[in-house]
Amino acid sequence: MTEAFQIHPAPEAGVGELSAVLQATLPLLTRVLDAVPARVVVLDVGEKLVWANHEFFKFTGLHPRQVLQQPIGRIVGDVAYAAYAGVRERMRGGQTVAWEGWTDLAGMGRRYMREHLVPVEMKDGVPQATIVMSLDLTELKLREAELSAKVAELEATEALKSSIFDNAMAALVSTDETGHIVEFNPAAATMFGLAREQALGRSVAEVMIPERLRGAHDAGMARVSRGGEQRVMGRRVEMPALRADGSEFPVEMVLWRTGVGTQTFYTASLFDLSERETSRNEIERQREALRQSEKLTAMGSLLAGVAHELNNPLSIVMGRAALLAEKMSGSPLATDAQRIHEAAERCGRIVRTFLNMARSRPANRSEVALNDLATAAIDMLAYVLRSHGINVTLDLLPGLPPVKADADQVGQIVLNLIVNAQQALGLRDHGRRLTVSTGLAPMTPGDRRRSPRIWLRVRDNGPGIPVELRERVFEPFFTTKSEGVGTGLGLAVSRSIARDHGGELTIQDDGIDGGACFCLQLPVSGEPEPGETEPAPLAAADDCDARLLVVDDEPEIAELLGEMLSGAGYEVMTAESGAVALAMLEEARFDAIISDLHMPELDGAGLWREVKRTRPALARRMLFVTGDTLSPTARQFLDEARCDSLNKPFAKAELLARVTELLKS
Structure with missing residues (x-):
């Protein structure tokens, strides 16, 4: 036995104070205790170290000569020794004490110890020796604390990730490498209309991919599993997705792969694009509406540009036809001339209707018989309908109350509907049928206050x-x-006119044999008025011998105006320009001037200003004839001059009525 494991008695106490039994067993105990990994020491009655095993000296790094027979307080240090006060008190009663905790050992710093202190050889209630067995658990405790810190950090990280995952605005769906869902956050549950518990464990293809795309999805997953090309991984991809109710909606998806140990997981971040798609469609619809508005604006400008040129020949046709009908009164040809006049007059009304719409003028409302408009439209299109083999049926309810409406505009609606039907019937080989019917909508108790x-x-x-x-x-x-067959404007314009009149134009389901049926509804103005008689001819004015000056750069228009006015008894002179008119005013007296508004060099506005400067009274008796009804410049001038105007084309009666009023001013 080495010196380190010998009992070294203290000079004042001596080994003889230990019991013989203890001394006899020490060799055996030494061998046993030397083999255990714990530190074992024996203290005598005076708390001096009298024995220690090999583990103690290995742990402290001290030599037996440094510690044997030394008070334990000097070995462990004052701080640690003071901490044993309570332990010593308990041991005096013969009680074995076990404790563990942190303590400060001299020369070793702060250590975590677990100890058992066993009092032995009680004599008069005082232990004659103490066996102390201790384990240094410092490294274990430090690793445990480090591990606890890492666990806490991991839990905090996991809690943060769970919080982000659960509260993310994007739908997050994770699957294993077989494509079965392992995570399904609340945003995904809301987006797809499926609870998390219902989604977990199911195939992602079954839950969120439309059936027609599942084959491509499965093929892509198989390709990636084999190490093939990752076509969508990490890229933003727009695709249709499937809700739990079976409806499809657009999503943007980003897919990434995560390896955890030997397992592979796929996570998709998805954004619902429904609102963006709706906004995109609305923007495109508004852009298209803007383009169409620009087309309408361009068309309005085009109409304004051609109105003057178009209305001039129409005025000539109308005027000459009216004069021809007067000259051939009583002759069969007078009827043909009257038909020419009516057709030209209708052309003029159609042009005027479009121009009125373009400049947003209110319609000219009067009592209109809808049956008459329907009959007139069929009469106008009779040849076209007959030549296309269309069998027409008129089913008009007699005695319908009149409608307070613009006859030209409502007539244009009826004409548009019949023309559309004629063009649609061209797609049938035979048996073409068209029915135009009218009626009175039944009134319900709730409609009593309505017209x-x-x-x-x-x-x-x-x-x-x-x-x-x-x-x-x-x-x-x-x-x-x-x-090349249609412009796409007829029905749009017709519905606009109908609504402007407080009515509606709709499609109904009662077409003939599955054909189309358009229904125009309009509010009426009351009971039918007594039938109007043919208006009496204008009586000759008292001043029918008045001298009139007609100014127009179009010789045919000037000549036509001259003949119409001369036929009414007026003395008429014509001038082909504003400059010529001023020269004629210097030579002769005139009671009124009828002038074109747009002329080269000196136009109607310039002529009026010169006349106002030199003959103010005559300036108040100027009537301007114009075909440019859209021009803001023309409108501004007429408002400024406060002069009356006559739009081309015009009827003789309208011209004579305006001149009569002019001469009264």
Whole structure:
């Protein structure tokens, strides 16, 4: 036995104070205790170290000569020794004490110890020796604390990730490498209309991919699993997705792969693009509406540009036809001349209607018989309908109350509907039928305060209009006709006119044999008025011998105006320009001037200013004839001059009525 494991008695106490039994067993105990990993020491009654095992000296790094027979307080240090006060008190009663905790050992710093202190050889209630067995758990405690810190950090990180995952605005869906869902955050549950518990464990293809795309999805997953090309990984991809109710919606997806140990997971971040798609469609719709508005604006400008040129020949046709009818009164040819006049007059009204719409002028409302408008439209299109083999039926309810409306505008609606039906019937080989009917809408108790309404229906047995297109046909420039057949404006304009009159134009389901049926409804103005008699001819004015000056750069218009006015008894002279008119005013007296508004060099406005400067009274008796009804410059001048105007084309009666009023001023 080495010196380190010998009992070294203290000079004052001596080994003889230990019991013989203890001394006899020490060799055996030494061998046993030397083999245990714990530190074992024996203290005598005076708390001096009398024995220690090999582990103690290894732990402290001290030599037996440094510590044997030394008070334990000197070995462990004052701080640690003071901490044993309570332990010593308990041991005096023969009690074995076990404790563990942090303590400060001299020369070793702060250590975490676990100790058992066993008092032995009690004599008069005082232990004659103490066996102390201790384990240094410092490294274990430090690793445990480090591990606890890492666990806490991991838990905090996991809690943060869970918080981000659960509260993310994007839908996050994670799957294993087989494509089965392992995570499904609340945003995904909301987006797909499926609870997390219902999604977990199911195939992602079944939950969120439309059936027609599942084959491509499965093929892509198989390709990636084999190490093939990752076509969508990490890229923003727009694709349709499937809700739990079976509806599809657009999403933007970013997919990434995560390896955890030997396992592979795929996570998709998804954003619902429905609102963006709706906004995109709305923006595109507004852009299209803007383009169509620009087209309408351009068309309005085009109409303004051609109105003057178009109205001049129409004025000549109307005027000459009227004069011809007067000259051939009583002759069969007078009827033909009257028809020419009526056709030209209608052309003029149509042009005027479009111009009125373009400049947003209110309609000229009067009592209108809807049956008469329907009959007139059929009469006008009789040849076209007959030549296309269309069998026309008129089913007009007699005694309909009149409508307070603009006859030209409502007549244009009826004409548009019949023309559309005629063009649609061209797609049938035979058996083409068209029915125009009118009636009075029944009144319900809730309608008693409303004006009664009458209706007009135009029905055909053509191919009809698909349900999904029944509202689109009223959009400007939308047409179901082949290229070059329609402009797409007729129904849009017609509905606009109907609504402007407080009515409506709709498509109904009662077409003939599945064809189309358009229904126009308009509010009426009251009971029918007594039939109007033919207006009496204008009586000759007292001043029919008045001298009139006609100024127009169009010789035919000037000549036509001269003949109309001369036929009414007026003395008429004509001038081909404003400058010539001023020269004639210097030579002769005139009671009124009828002038074109737009002329080269000195126009009507310039002529009026010169006349106002030299002959103010005559300036108040100037009537301007114009075909440019859209020009803001013309409108501004007429408002400034406070002069009356006559729009081309015009009827003789209208011209004479204006001149009569002019001469009274």
